[in-house]
Amino acid sequence: MRRRLASLVLLACLFLTTGCWNRAELNDLRIAIAGGIDRAGDKWEISYQTIIPSSMASGTGGSTGSSTQPAIYVFSMVSDTIFGARMKSNLEASRKLYVAHAKVIVVGREAAERGLEELVDLFLRNSEARETVQLLITDGKAKDLLNKMVPPEKLPGESYSNILAKESRFISNFPKKTIFDFALSLHSDSKSIGIPVASFVGDENTDEELEKMRSLDVLKDISPPLSLRLTRLGVFSGDRLVGYLSGRESMGLSWLTDQVKETELSFPCPQAKNKHNSIEITSSKTKLNPVRAGTHYTMLVSVNLNGNLMESTCNQDLSKSEVIHDMEKNIEKEVRDQIFTGWDAVRQMGVDVTGYADIIHRSFPKEWKAIQAAWPQEFRRMDIQVQVNAAIRRPGLIQKTEEQIK
Amino acid sequence: MFIRRLKKFLYSYPNPELEQPQQARQAPSPEGKPLSEDLSDSLELLQKSMGKNTDFVIHYLAFDEESDYKVILCYIDGLVDQLLLSKLLENLNRLKLDNLLRADKAPADWLKNQLAIGNIRTIYTEEDLEHAILDGRAVVLVQGMREAFAVYIAGGSRRAVEEPSSQTVIRGPKEGFTEEITVNIALLRRKVKSPQLTIETHVIGTYTRTNVSIAYIEGIASPEVVKEMTTRIQSIEIDGILESGYIEELIQDGVMSPFPTMYNTERPDTVAGGLLEGLVAVFVDGTPFVLMAPVTFFRFLTSSEDYYQRFDISSFLRFVRIISFFVALLLPSIFISLTTFHQELLPMPLLISLAAQREITPLPTLVEALLMELTFEVIREAGVRMPRAIGPAISIVGALVLGQAAVQAGLVSAAVVIVVSFTAISNFALPAINFSSSIRLLRFALMVFSGSFGLVGVLGVLIPLMAHLVSLESFGVPYLIPMSPFNKTNQKDVLIRAPWWKMRTRPIMIGDQNQMRQTKDKKSYAELEAGRPRDPLA
Numbered sequence: 001m002r003r004r005l006a007s008l009v010l011l012a013c014l015f016l017t018t019g020c021w022n023r024a025e026l027n028d029l030r031i032a033i034a035g036g037i038d039r040a041g042d043k044w045e046i047s048y049q050t051i052i053p054s055s056m057a058s059g060t061g062g063s064t065g066s067s068t069q070p071a072i073y074v075f076s077m078v079s080d081t082i083f084g085a086r087m088k089s090n091l092e093a094s095r096k097l098y099v100a101h102a103k104v105i106v107v108g109r110e111a112a113e114r115g116l117e118e119l120v121d122l123f124l125r126n127s128e129a130r131e132t133v134q135l136l137i138t139d140g141k142a143k144d145l146l147n148k149m150v151p152p153e154k155l156p157g158e159s160y161s162n163i164l165a166k167e168s169r170f171i172s173n174f175p176k177k178t179i180f181d182f183a184l185s186l187h188s189d190s191k192s193i194g195i196p197v198a199s200f201v202g203d204e205n206t207d208e209e210l211e212k213m214r215s216l217d218v219l220k221d222i223s224p225p226l227s228l229r230l231t232r233l234g235v236f237s238g239d240r241l242v243g244y245l246s247g248r249e250s251m252g253l254s255w256l257t258d259q260v261k262e263t264e265l266s267f268p269c270p271q272a273k274n275k276h277n278s279i280e281i282t283s284s285k286t287k288l289n290p291v292r293a294g295t296h297y298t299m300l301v302s303v304n305l306n307g308n309l310m311e312s313t314c315n316q317d318l319s320k321s322e323v324i325h326d327m328e329k330n331i332e333k334e335v336r337d338q339i340f341t342g343w344d345a346v347r348q349m350g351v352d353v354t355g356y357a358d359i360i361h362r363s364f365p366k367e368w369k370a371i372q373a374a375w376p377q378e379f380r381r382m383d384i385q386v387q388v389n390a391a392i393r394r395p396g397l398i399q400k401t402e403e404q405i406k
Numbered sequence: 407m408f409i410r411r412l413k414k415f416l417y418s419y420p421n422p423e424l425e426q427p428q429q430a431r432q433a434p435s436p437e438g439k440p441l442s443e444d445l446s447d448s449l450e451l452l453q454k455s456m457g458k459n460t461d462f463v464i465h466y467l468a469f470d471e472e473s474d475y476k477v478i479l480c481y482i483d484g485l486v487d488q489l490l491l492s493k494l495l496e497n498l499n500r501l502k503l504d505n506l507l508r509a510d511k512a513p514a515d516w517l518k519n520q521l522a523i524g525n526i527r528t529i530y531t532e533e534d535l536e537h538a539i540l541d542g543r544a545v546v547l548v549q550g551m552r553e554a555f556a557v558y559i560a561g562g563s564r565r566a567v568e569e570p571s572s573q574t575v576i577r578g579p580k581e582g583f584t585e586e587i588t589v590n591i592a593l594l595r596r597k598v599k600s601p602q603l604t605i606e607t608h609v610i611g612t613y614t615r616t617n618v619s620i621a622y623i624e625g626i627a628s629p630e631v632v633k634e635m636t637t638r639i640q641s642i643e644i645d646g647i648l649e650s651g652y653i654e655e656l657i658q659d660g661v662m663s664p665f666p667t668m669y670n671t672e673r674p675d676t677v678a679g680g681l682l683e684g685l686v687a688v689f690v691d692g693t694p695f696v697l698m699a700p701v702t703f704f705r706f707l708t709s710s711e712d713y714y715q716r717f718d719i720s721s722f723l724r725f726v727r728i729i730s731f732f733v734a735l736l737l738p739s740i741f742i743s744l745t746t747f748h749q750e751l752l753p754m755p756l757l758i759s760l761a762a763q764r765e766i767t768p769l770p771t772l773v774e775a776l777l778m779e780l781t782f783e784v785i786r787e788a789g790v791r792m793p794r795a796i797g798p799a800i801s802i803v804g805a806l807v808l809g810q811a812a813v814q815a816g817l818v819s820a821a822v823v824i825v826v827s828f829t830a831i832s833n834f835a836l837p838a839i840n841f842s843s844s845i846r847l848l849r850f851a852l853m854v855f856s857g858s859f860g861l862v863g864v865l866g867v868l869i870p871l872m873a874h875l876v877s878l879e880s881f882g883v884p885y886l887i888p889m890s891p892f893n894k895t896n897q898k899d900v901l902i903r904a905p906w907w908k909m910r911t912r913p914i915m916i917g918d919q920n921q922m923r924q925t926k927d928k929k930s931y932a933e934l935e936a937g938r939p940r941d942p943l944a
Binding site for chain 1: 532567746747749750754757758759760761762764766767770771857858860
């Protein structure tokens with residue numbers, strides 16, 4: 001009986017000696033919603049945008065002054081390694097940095113140009129950080145993006161990922177890419193990936209305006225001078241940023257790589273070239289089929305897309321199938337045009353951001369060995385043949401244009 | 407090693423076979439001291455044993471002046487019905503001594519017939535004489551006769567049959583058991599009018615001499631279970647049985663298990679339903695709670711109303727109860743582990759909202775939750791024990807002062823209050839009180855483990871708990887049947903309640919006698935209707 005009692009007491013003591021293990025109360029955590037990576041000389045400069053919860057939620061009891069305090073707090077550390085910099089935050093932060101909820105990593109231009117291998121290693125090795133974190137490139141320093149508000153949202157970090165998600169879903173112009181996608185590209189045959197680039201754009205874009213975005217006061221501005229926007233696509237070769245694609249070129253790339261989910265497409269009227277129609281593309285499928293012609297390869301790109309007509313100013317009777325047919329032809333022409341714009345830019349850059357190397361490897365596994373070493377040159381010599389099949393599924397609720405009704 | 411010892415510890419219930427066989431006490435004690443022919447001897451005996459009691463009454467009667475025969479009638483005031491007593495006295499006074507003397511038959515039989523009231527038992531021994539009086543019988547003793555006659559005219563005030571307070575239903579019979587065992591058995595007999603409904607009565611308790619009746623339907627209940635039940639009940643040796651809880655604790659399996667292995671109910675229809683599924687019921691005099699065994703885990707998530715409502719609604723309610731079982735058991739511990747160990751599992755907006763609440767609360771989440779749970783238990787206990795008149799006060803104090811004020815003062819976060827309240831409500835959604843009480847206890851253990859080890863700790867409790875449940879038995883029936891061991895046909899009445907026309911067989915527990923509930927081949931109207939193709943022209 002005494003032994004049993006003693007063992008029970010000892011067992012009870014175990015609960016007290018767990019040393020809290022990895023226990024952390026929520027108010028001991030500094031929750032990061034976005035991270036930033038820059039280079040400071042040979043060292044890494046890591047910035048984190050963290051949440052101040054009390055100014056976020058509408059107060060429960062004692063919390064006051066929720067409108068006067070910004071909901072985020074940004075700080076930066078410099079160290080030899082990324083993780084080292086993160087741990088250095090303990091020198092100045094009152095709470096433990098908690099990065100599992102960070103959704104976006106912003107990479108500064110210099111850091112991107114000098115390579116992100118260490119970042120991938122950190123994310124794959126570390127259990128706290130998630131590989132599903134999205135990547136975003138910025139023209140200047142990541143730190144300067146993170147320390148600015150994105151009106152009207154209270155949490156800029158949240159809006160980065162929301163912008164990326166919505167854009168990939170509805171426009172498909174700059175498809176979002178995660179750290180995991182980036183790591184996959186490093187191990188693919190093409191060794192290339194396109195990452196969206198975001199920056200603050202405005203009419204004048206002065207330093208004063210940029211400075212203004214750092215303050216909470218900008219939320220009071222009805223029309224802020226600057227807004228965060230996805231501007232272009234950063235093209236990586238290996239882990240280094242080597243070039244950019246413009247919006248239209250990037251759209252072509254999206255068609256070429258079957259990354260279009262939904263998008264909008266404007267195309268001219270069959271008769272009047274200065275008048276435009278707009279179609280909402282609701283589904284699209286790109287089939288890629290490589291063929292070998294002699295020593296060269298040609299990619300047969302076949303795009304099938306469906307859409308609903310959303311806006312039409314052509315003076316035509318849409319109830320006639322020929323008219324619809326003509327419109328579909330114009331859509332196909334426009335898509336083909338976009339595709340070639342993208343393809344020319346990619347081929348000129350000489351970086352296989354289309355990932356065609358992997359398709360050719362899979363289709364011609366034997367021949368691949370021969371061209372593997374000289375793939376960049378081979379890629380430049382590659383051709384595409386594009387076939388687009390567009391279908392307008394619904395011309396809309398009205399058959400005629402406004403002009404005809406009058 | 408530790409687990410094995412723990413298991414051994416948990417399963418060590420008293421082995422009935424080691425107890426002395428108690429057959430002697432059960433039989434109508436023929437070897438007791440016989441009654442004396444001389445009335446004065448018996449009178450002396452009664453005066454000696456019970457004369458001190460003011461509620462013990464002796465009536466001296468005589469057939470006539472000259473006769474040697476004297477008659478006494480004794481009883482305990484308050485235990486007998488006054489109306490029947492006066493009828494009995496009237497009958498006794500009408501008796502003629504001559505008839506008794508001249509009767510051709512045995513005088514005992516003649517007298518028994520002449521009394522012509524109630525259930526009359528002939529008594530031969532002194533012990534029986536005392537017990538009969540204490541049982542609420544009026545005993546007639548006649549000078550010169552070796553027998554005494556115990557007339558059952560028990561009465562006095564007793565509670566009427568009322569709606570059961572612990573298990574209410576919307577649809578279904580509203581009558582509940584009372585404290586009177588005879589009334590309770592009669593309530594059951596009114597539902598099961600079959601001679602196969604067998605009632606075996608035992609008297610337990612050296613001082614209380616409580617009637618304990620085992621009820622089962624012969625041909626449905628497994629004979630092994632009935633035998634086991636009888637053996638276990640006979641093995642009880644205690645000074646008194648005041649409630650069926652005594653019996654339950656003395657005979658149940660897995661005495662150290664937090665889970666009950668006997669079902670208790672106040673509802674005659676629940677007992678009748680149980681008996682039809684092969685259960686054995688134990689009625690105890692003096693309590694409206696009737697025990698049933700063998701019982702499985704899933705019976706505790708069942709209400710008798712399930713069988714009275716439409717099957718689709720009943721199945722949905724079963725689902726709701728299963729959810730509330732898990733909520734009642736796990737919600738606080740999962741909340742604690744998520745907020746203190748696994749914040750990455752929380753969605754971002756929820757995390758921010760919870761973190762904002764945490765900013766101002768002074769105590770760790772575990773302590774906060776434990777305190778709130780304890781507070782709730784105190785309120786609940788106070789609500790049960792408190793005089794009914796101050797009932798509303800407790801809800802004001804509980805809800806406003808402790809809930810709202812604590813949150814507003816920043817002592818407790820609103821999330822913890824919500825978690826604790828929802829847990830409590832879920833606990834009340836479970837139909838069996840003894841089952842939900844055991845969950846309450848386990849919840850505290852889970853909370854402590856989750857506060858120390860996170861989800862690992864929660865699993866560290868749940869896995870041994872599952873092992874324990876799987877190995878637990880109730881009167882030889884596995885506790886988790888029909889899930890483990892799995893039985894396909896029994897699934898009709900576990901997580902869902904199949905329509906009655908699909909439930910043709912009884913749930914299989916032990917043995918497989920008399921499985922059919924409905925005729926095997928004959929299709930019911932409902933089934934014919936369900937299978938009939940729709941005729942659009944009809």
